[in-house]
Amino acid sequence: MTIAVVDYGVGNLFSIYNALEHIMAGPELITEPEDLRGFDGIVVPGVGSFGRCMRRLARFEPALRSALEEGTQILGICVGMQVLFEGSEESPEEGLGWIDGKVVRLPASVLVPQIGWNTLSIKRDVEILEGISDDDFFYFVHSYHCVPADPSVIAATTEYGQEVAAAISEENLFAVQFHPEKSGEKGLSILENFVRLSRC
Amino acid sequence: MLAKRIIPCLDCDLAVPQGRVVKGIEFKEIRYAGVPWELATRYYEEGADEIVFLDITASSERRETMKNVIRATAKNVFIPLAVGGGIRAVEDVRAVFQAGADKVTVNTAALKRPDLISEIAGEYGSQACVVAIDAKRRDGPGEGKISVSTPEGDSWFEASFYGGREFSGVDAIAWAMEAERLGAGEILLTSMDRDGTYDGFDIPLTDAVSRRVRIPVIASGGCGNPDHILEVFSKTGASAALAASIFHYGEWGVGEVKSHLAERGINVRI
Numbered sequence: 001m002t003i004a005v006v007d008y009g010v011g012n013l014f015s016i017y018n019a020l021e022h023i024m025a026g027p028e029l030i031t032e033p034e035d036l037r038g039f040d041g042i043v044v045p046g047v048g049s050f051g052r053c054m055r056r057l058a059r060f061e062p063a064l065r066s067a068l069e070e071g072t073q074i075l076g077i078c079v080g081m082q083v084l085f086e087g088s089e090e091s092p093e094e095g096l097g098w099i100d101g102k103v104v105r106l107p108a109s110v111l112v113p114q115i116g117w118n119t120l121s122i123k124r125d126v127e128i129l130e131g132i133s134d135d136d137f138f139y140f141v142h143s144y145h146c147v148p149a150d151p152s153v154i155a156a157t158t159e160y161g162q163e164v165a166a167a168i169s170e171e172n173l174f175a176v177q178f179h180p181e182k183s184g185e186k187g188l189s190i191l192e193n194f195v196r197l198s199r200c
Numbered sequence: 201m202l203a204k205r206i207i208p209c210l211d212c213d214l215a216v217p218q219g220r221v222v223k224g225i226e227f228k229e230i231r232y233a234g235v236p237w238e239l240a241t242r243y244y245e246e247g248a249d250e251i252v253f254l255d256i257t258a259s260s261e262r263r264e265t266m267k268n269v270i271r272a273t274a275k276n277v278f279i280p281l282a283v284g285g286g287i288r289a290v291e292d293v294r295a296v297f298q299a300g301a302d303k304v305t306v307n308t309a310a311l312k313r314p315d316l317i318s319e320i321a322g323e324y325g326s327q328a329c330v331v332a333i334d335a336k337r338r339d340g341p342g343e344g345k346i347s348v349s350t351p352e353g354d355s356w357f358e359a360s361f362y363g364g365r366e367f368s369g370v371d372a373i374a375w376a377m378e379a380e381r382l383g384a385g386e387i388l389l390t391s392m393d394r395d396g397t398y399d400g401f402d403i404p405l406t407d408a409v410s411r412r413v414r415i416p417v418i419a420s421g422g423c424g425n426p427d428h429i430l431e432v433f434s435k436t437g438a439s440a441a442l443a444a445s446i447f448h449y450g451e452w453g454v455g456e457v458k459s460h461l462a463e464r465g466i467n468v469r470i
Contacts, residue, residue: 012302012328014299018274022278047325048323111439112415115327115439118201137203140202141385143326181278182279184244188278
């Protein structure tokens with residue numbers, strides 16, 4: 001059993017594929033919704049605009065929802081986190097709406113996009129962040145950030161002009177605003193945690 | 201808090217099969233420094249925040265060789281990889297991304313056809329498009345140019361293309377602002393006057409650009425020791441510092457540079 005990476009035609013999946021291969025997660029790039037069945041875990045990447053991601057992800061929505069309901073571990077990364085919400089200030093398209101709340105632009109007081117390494121403030125003791133501390137840095141690249149209606153879904157935040165949701169954990173659904181596949185050894189640890197949880 | 205980034209830059213000659221890292225002085229006098237993926241892996245292990253590969257070759261096999269370099273690097277290096285040199289169209293971007301790159305830097309082709317920036321940003325997002333500007337100081341205020349007060353008197357800065365071999369007549373500072381408007385995610389700003397000299401970054405130039413754009417500026421050209429990086433972070437709004445020679449020839453490790461900065465109050469990832 002392996003980890004699926006949803007390849008829905010946005011951006012660059014090589015990095016996440018490579019990182020999963022490096023930790024021996026046996027990744028598979030999945031380009032058709034009907035092939036999404038039977039995986040231990042599913043990674044939903046995302047780069048570029050929210051609207052473009054949603055338009056291309058739409059055909060995967062039923063397959064992803066079934067997987068979520070069947071208890072498959074799902075990890076959204078970057079815009080792959082944002083699409084879990086109801087919508088974004090960036091684009092008129094509706095999000096998946098699995099998490100109540102909106103995606104809004106980073107404050108004007110800081111350089112946008114946030115590009116670079118930032119630390120976390122861990123809010124909850126969750127398995128996906130096992131082995132991670134507030135001193136560890138992760139690589140962020142984003143112009144928008146998630147604002148959940150219920151802040152209790154937030155597992156960690158980061159500080160960028162204001163407190164920004166960096167990681168979400170709710171049952172078998174995880175999401176990170178940063179790029180674990182580009183965050184050195186600590187990022188790989190998070191992917192390892194995800195793979196381990198997927199195989200439980 | 202967002203850390204200041206330290207970015208080793210590998211100038212790659214791709215005329216040999218594995219490629220080789222070289223370094224020029226003021227864009228001339230080339231010196232050999234090592235195999236690209238080996239150096240990249242070493243810098244990753246030492247704590248580099250990102251790695252930039254610049255293709256300085258003009259050979260016809262360059263594209264394949266660069267893809268091999270990126271592929272070999274991306275297997276073991278899990279930080280952002282940027283690739284520049286010879287990126288002229290979205291198809292060139294796709295090719296290096298499929299090999300494992302995360303960002304491209306565009307220079308000559310964007311100066312000649314600025315819409316390239318919007319095209320890359322539209323397809324891959326602004327974060328994927330770094331606009332590299334090689335700036336040469338010109339004496340005097342310059343007609344219709346943004347004038348900067350420097351220790352050598354009022355100056356303007358001219359953007360160069362073709363790796364410093366030709367000059368565009370374009371005001372480098374105004375071009376940075378235009379690049380931001382077109383969708384650039386970052387500006388990689390190299391001082392041609394300082395590049396390879398070890399005399400330190402061009403502070404007035406870096407300050408002038410970082411004051412005028414709202415995207416990250418990567419300072420480049422002239423880094424000879426960690427105090428130069430300390431200076432550019434203390435005196436300008438630069439988000440990152442790029443250096444080549446001080447890392448290549450074993451004078452400083454990336455980790456040593458970061459410890460030096462951290463001890464002096466700069467927030468870096470250690």
